[in-house]
Amino acid sequence: MTNSIVSVRSLKKQFGKNEILHGLDFDIPPGRIYGLVGHNGAGKTTTLNAMLGLTSYEGSVQVLGQDPYAHRASLMKDVAFISDVASLPRFLKVRELFQMLADIHPNFSGEKAVKFLEGTDVKLGALIGNLSKGMLAQLHLAVVLAIDAKLLVLDEPTLGLDITYRKRFYRRLLEDYMTAERTLLITTHQVDEIEFMLSDIMFIRDGALILHMPMEDVPARFTQLVVSPERADAARALKPVFAETRFGQTVMVYDGADQAALGALGSVTTPTLSDLFVALMSRDSGVN
Amino acid sequence: MTAFSSWRALFVREYLEHRMAFQWAPIGILTLIGIAGLSSVTLRRIDGLEKFPYFDALKIYELGYLVLLALWLAYLAVALFFYFGDAFSADRRNNAMLFWKSMPITDAKILTSKVLAGLLFFPALILVVAMASGLLLYLLVNLAAYVAPILGFLSPLAGLSAFGQVTLFGVVFFVLVMAWFAPFFAWVGGLSTIFGRWSLPLAFVIPGLLAVIENVSFFGQGPRGGYIWQYIAYRLNYGGLNEADFQLMAMNSRPFDAMFYINRLIQGTNWTQMGIGLAFAVIVIFLASEYRRRRIA
Numbered sequence: 001m002t003n004s005i006v007s008v009r010s011l012k013k014q015f016g017k018n019e020i021l022h023g024l025d026f027d028i029p030p031g032r033i034y035g036l037v038g039h040n041g042a043g044k045t046t047t048l049n050a051m052l053g054l055t056s057y058e059g060s061v062q063v064l065g066q067d068p069y070a071h072r073a074s075l076m077k078d079v080a081f082i083s084d085v086a087s088l089p090r091f092l093k094v095r096e097l098f099q100m101l102a103d104i105h106p107n108f109s110g111e112k113a114v115k116f117l118e119g120t121d122v123k124l125g126a127l128i129g130n131l132s133k134g135m136l137a138q139l140h141l142a143v144v145l146a147i148d149a150k151l152l153v154l155d156e157p158t159l160g161l162d163i164t165y166r167k168r169f170y171r172r173l174l175e176d177y178m179t180a181e182r183t184l185l186i187t188t189h190q191v192d193e194i195e196f197m198l199s200d201i202m203f204i205r206d207g208a209l210i211l212h213m214p215m216e217d218v219p220a221r222f223t224q225l226v227v228s229p230e231r232a233d234a235a236r237a238l239k240p241v242f243a244e245t246r247f248g249q250t251v252m253v254y255d256g257a258d259q260a261a262l263g264a265l266g267s268v269t270t271p272t273l274s275d276l277f278v279a280l281m282s283r284d285s286g287v288n
Numbered sequence: 289m290t291a292f293s294s295w296r297a298l299f300v301r302e303y304l305e306h307r308m309a310f311q312w313a314p315i316g317i318l319t320l321i322g323i324a325g326l327s328s329v330t331l332r333r334i335d336g337l338e339k340f341p342y343f344d345a346l347k348i349y350e351l352g353y354l355v356l357l358a359l360w361l362a363y364l365a366v367a368l369f370f371y372f373g374d375a376f377s378a379d380r381r382n383n384a385m386l387f388w389k390s391m392p393i394t395d396a397k398i399l400t401s402k403v404l405a406g407l408l409f410f411p412a413l414i415l416v417v418a419m420a421s422g423l424l425l426y427l428l429v430n431l432a433a434y435v436a437p438i439l440g441f442l443s444p445l446a447g448l449s450a451f452g453q454v455t456l457f458g459v460v461f462f463v464l465v466m467a468w469f470a471p472f473f474a475w476v477g478g479l480s481t482i483f484g485r486w487s488l489p490l491a492f493v494i495p496g497l498l499a500v501i502e503n504v505s506f507f508g509q510g511p512r513g514g515y516i517w518q519y520i521a522y523r524l525n526y527g528g529l530n531e532a533d534f535q536l537m538a539m540n541s542r543p544f545d546a547m548f549y550i551n552r553l554i555q556g557t558n559w560t561q562m563g564i565g566l567a568f569a570v571i572v573i574f575l576a577s578e579y580r581r582r583r584i585a
Binding site: 049052053054055056072073074075076077080081082083084086087088089090091092096099100101103104105106 | 293294296297298300301304305382383384385386387389390391392393394397581582584
């Protein structure tokens, strides 16, 4: 894909003799909101680090047409990322941080950052080291929202935050940041909370991409069937990718099955992202 | 935003992070010096000057200001040693590495800004405080003359001239000393990039071990202590001025002539070694920036 924001080919990464990424291939077009989902240690952060020029790798990674490892500094004019909300310089006051960023980053707007902080408890005269974790997240979000970037990468941005902060975080992201020209890539464990905003989903397991598709195609491909015990064997014959028993009924997830045939066996729905995550990422599919 | 503004921002960042060591602590020390000087004069604890009036007020002022410059230089050397041992690993220790990696600035530029802040900006701050101590000394010398008229007053014109001459010499001396010891500070900073604050002892332990290994391997073949030890001992002593120059400073009855001593500094400096040292510093900082570029944790 020639107009991709991100183009990854045969991406491999080794730590010592241990291969973490086993040759990933994917493209991310502009204007999309991507969710990269996987277990701890699946390779999400390593993939993001390779895209952000933070680590070396084998294969080819192009972000906005540049090799991120060779040109990280230049790339960061158009790429913003949060890998850890606790990484802001703690010895600065908020006002000093904005002034410094205005001097360092050509696409940062201090006025926008101040505007994004309105309505929060973060004051311009506050020392960053004295802010709570929630305030730090709000401040860091204000910083990246005030950067006119083409690609925003968020690696577990709400880790450790309570539900109020998390919901506010994603709402502001969607309302104040996303435009047709911007692309957002986000990783999180709390897949339910970002499902509503995603346009595309990528599942990574053990360093390999096992699912990469637009969210709008999920209902056509994946089906969840709730079936009574007496019809469970018939449902198993249609080869579900996952099965589990909940409250006396069997829940099965199918990949590419005939939905009409499934409908005859029980209640058919589209699996939620978290159901799909459990179905595709579980080492024990429960089918047998 | 210009290329200059990002450099300015990085210098301001260093200043904000380390202003305690290079601004507030020196101002605190200066205040203490002022209080101590005032109390010694007003309580007439200057009997040494009265009993042995070998020096007039001008000489007392010149020598006093030179001693203050030397003391401030010693303070600067210690503060810079800890600065280079700390600043190069501060982002990693403060968990701020990922934030700085998200900025459109190279690791080489960040480390270069730290080196330039350490070798130019902070010495300039200390020099300003040293100059303030020179002005304070002028007031104290005249106050002492008021309390003990035998010392004689130092006129504002003579005082300003002496202040200018000593300051001019001090600026050149600071610049040359910083340039001479740049490789040592870069060495501490480079080690700090890898080992954090362990760089402080390692800066001495590593060359010490190398010297021991050389002696064990080639015992009796080289100069006393070995080539490494000889070279380190030479590099740890900036030989811009010799003992005769310092004696002349103390005993010369004529007013302090900055240009004379600056010429002595220029003649006494080993410029080849200065160049080698600066080249070593550049190489170390480049290697440190490459290490930092490859490491995020």
